Amino acid sequence: MKSRRLARIFLIAALFIVSYFTWQRLKHEDQKKTPEIAEPHKTPPLIPSQNYPGPILPPSQKGDETISAPPLQRGSRAFYGVLPEGIKNINDLPMANKPSKEWKSNLNQHLKKIGGTKLQSAEITPQESYIIPDGNAGRYVERVIIRIRSNEGEYTSFFAEVDSQSGYVLKSWGAAIQEKTRSHR
């Protein structure tokens, strides 16, 4: 009985390994071929391939609490980052601010102030409300898109992370990449 079970396990393993190496060899033979460019419109969409079985031995996606912890949730807001030491529950996290409806008008006023006479228009488009770590507390923030245009026709846009209470801009990124050339020949 025992030897039969061992034989069965051996058979499965052998079948698995042989299949794998056969397949790998076929792959290696194809390696030097130039990959063909896909013809997207000839293949029915699979958005995304969720029904496709995952790899049998995928690289690690788990077991990584510090750097791969998924966003926690507090109310409707996700928490991005790593909780301060000693805080186990997101609901126990002390908060540095309170969300206010004023943040957007405050930000708008600030943009007008620093844009000065050069600024023709500023547009703020909210994207997501969430929480970030701030020292040993958390902070409610908004991610927004800011679009600005000058009286001379200059335009740019960028992402900003804004305090949900005061409208203060904490971070910004993703400004447009201009090619503007300098002058006539």
Added chain:
Amino acid sequence: MKSTRKKLQFNDLLQGALFVAPVLVFSLLLTSCNPTELQSAGVRTDPNTVNANMISKAYVYTDDPTHATGNKNLPASFNIGSLLGKTAQVITPTSKTSLTNDCLLNQEQYFFGTTSSTFVDCLRVLSSDSPSVIPLQPKSGNWNFTTGSTEFYQVQAMYQANKSIERWLGALGFIHESLHVGGSKSLPPALPYSLSDMGTWWFKYLSSESQMTKSAQLTVYSTVTDDSLKNNAYYEPVANALRLGWTEYPGYKAGSAKSVLMIQDPSILYHEMGHVFMTLFLNTRNAKLVGSTWKPLNYQAFPYYGFYSELGAMGEGIADYFAYAMTGHTTLGAWAFGSFVTGQRPMTEENSLHAPGISSAVDERLSYPDYLLYEPSQPGFPIEDVHNGGMFTSHYLVALTDSLKSECFWDQSTAVNHVMLAMAESFAFLGDLTGKGSDYNNTSKSIVNMHPNASYDWYYSVRQITVRRWAQAMARNIYHFITRDPAGCPNFTKEKSEKLLDMYGLLLFRHYDDNGTFSNSSSNSATRQDSFAMATPLGLFNSTVGGFGSSMFGSFFPEAMSGTKATPTNVDELNRTKSVLVPKAALDFKTTGAYSTIFIDDSQKFGQDILSTILFQGRVISPSTGIAGPEYNNSNNRISPGEIIGIGLDMVNRSNVPISGVTILATPWAHMKVTDAVTGKSQPCSINGFPSLSEGAVTCTDADVLPTDGARFKKPVTGNYPSKALHPVCLVQTTSNNETRWVSQDFYRKNILQLEDKDCLGYGTPDFAPAECLARFMPGKEMAMMAKIDPQKSYIETLTKAYVDHNASVPDEEKYSIPGPSSSSVLILEMNKWIPPGTNFTCRLRAQFSNCSDCFESAAGQDEYTDIEYAGEKPFKVLDLSFIVLE
């Protein structure tokens, strides 16, 4: 057993079907092929009649007028219709009722073969972003419109954009397969295995989940003719859009026809798509698995910091290379940027646009940093601009492609795919804001960008992607994924790769940094911890790299399983002949006095203008309300209470070779030791003898001061101050009983000035730090960059001397305007109005440059400094900027 067998049978069937299906499809296409060609005399079939052979097709031009005709002097009124091909091309799938396309990624899965993912309508084209513009629809089933109409150009844009996306996704599928499925690898790849599920191969990450679908669509605006697009085209990440403008030709007057358009030059669209693809490379890892769904991070890594930077410059060169990969031409913008304005760029040394003295000879390449300020149309006059500064990148990449073709006997497409592989790997790692660095990092520690809570700061300021970091990453990935991979090209040896890098001045590192040292580990050889050496046996077993059950580390890191250290791959120093490294001591103040080194603008106009200038670079500055502001600026070229001042450091290069990629950081760093976490009392560390112990300094070790999470020393919301943190840079001097001491601003304002929190700079903001109550470099402009400083010159002299000399010898009408330093080289300092005149400050800035010989490791043969050590002084030259506040 049964299910295993079934799976294997299914797999065989699937693979067989995958092989047979394309053959059948191809055969069908061949049998039904009936190319639709232009009628004689250029008359096409009646557009109002549905022609089955023209369904979803249009006639397109595939080249710009200059290259297509070989004529560099074409008029602005050139008839683009004369370039249309004779065979109609497919523009969209037949199912599309408007001008959109789908994106498809074929990804090889370990063991399970190919899987396909599609973003439906990933791409659309509109003529402009005017609200009245509606999506274009086919006419009588085809996409042919009157030549020169906006509809015509929309169709051309769709053809070009879709072609480049197909090319890129084809390369990405190849890259993924090469890294994760085929071949044998000696380094864990950064490009994620679950690329398809993550959705980061297209723009799933760009926005919040609720807007994900919308943002995943890339929009090309094909003919935007407003003033912001004059001589311009741009990639706009927030809108996920490309905007293609128009060229102002000589004689153009407002209201006359804008006949020269960027869309007429396919290389411009391909270049902009290059920015798109580089952005995607940088963010392939920036998503997190929540349950079974991948969600984007709150920040992303973009290839641009808003002003001159080495990443921005390389981004332009890389985008040029993408255009080359599509067109095969080694000039970018020959028509749109070349015929009527100055702006076309060469990509090989043999290009006729180059000045004499540049050739493909080993020592005449367009090398870094010699040609960072080089403009081919006026080679004697330096220009600090990302487009000029990035040309070494495109030249190196084209040369690398040529080398791979000749050394590996690859065709152009295969060679380009391998160059893309090295770039994808480099950027996937360097842009990883999760810190993980590789799916195969089975530990809980970061190996890149410090820590998830600090990765934004590290990526965007503390540890930017410089030329050195990029060149090192390229060398590493070429070595591990091309040279050492039997399925790659062993003939392109490490020596050949290093020699090519060196020809371009890019061999700026001593080893490949391929041991994956943890971000929080010391670089000290006795205690260092390397991630790849620390991988668990389970992690190795689970690795798909190198084949099932094999140990990729075992062959490359012989001591991997038994120790905490791995030996990184060293550069062969004999290969370094052109890449000259310079000690950091060569970067110096112009003179010992701060006021003769810094150039200051404290006019009211400057105070206001700089805020709006920076705003249009994508940074929002927030001056302290009521404590400082432009209204206090007094134009005396001194630092006075209440002012907002532009500070430029006119650094000099004391060496005999150029210094390049100079970055000066006024961001907080670990130079203070916290002695009382409750009150926040802290004392300055004595660094390079300043301050001395008798002047109030203490001795600090890394263990005393370096924070593992990059925390800033701000007023805590609750509880204590962090015991280790990044402190504001400016100290203040206090004198009592003939004893001079340097103290924190918090100590000074409390004990000498008796100022309350509300009287401090930044009070009431999330950035409020009492230790910068009196003087602070403003968040958003606390980093300065200088492309290059020539030997024995200052930065300003490097930029201006040629112009000054020229102007001195020519009549007025031939004089050039002398360029000032770019805004990227300026820091903004804010001073509290309550500071008594006569108060002395010293601000401890940190400087680094890319071709530095002693900035990146403690000594030759030692490991490179780690992310956490970039919180301290070791990788930098500390610049003690002293000044006195005057009325």
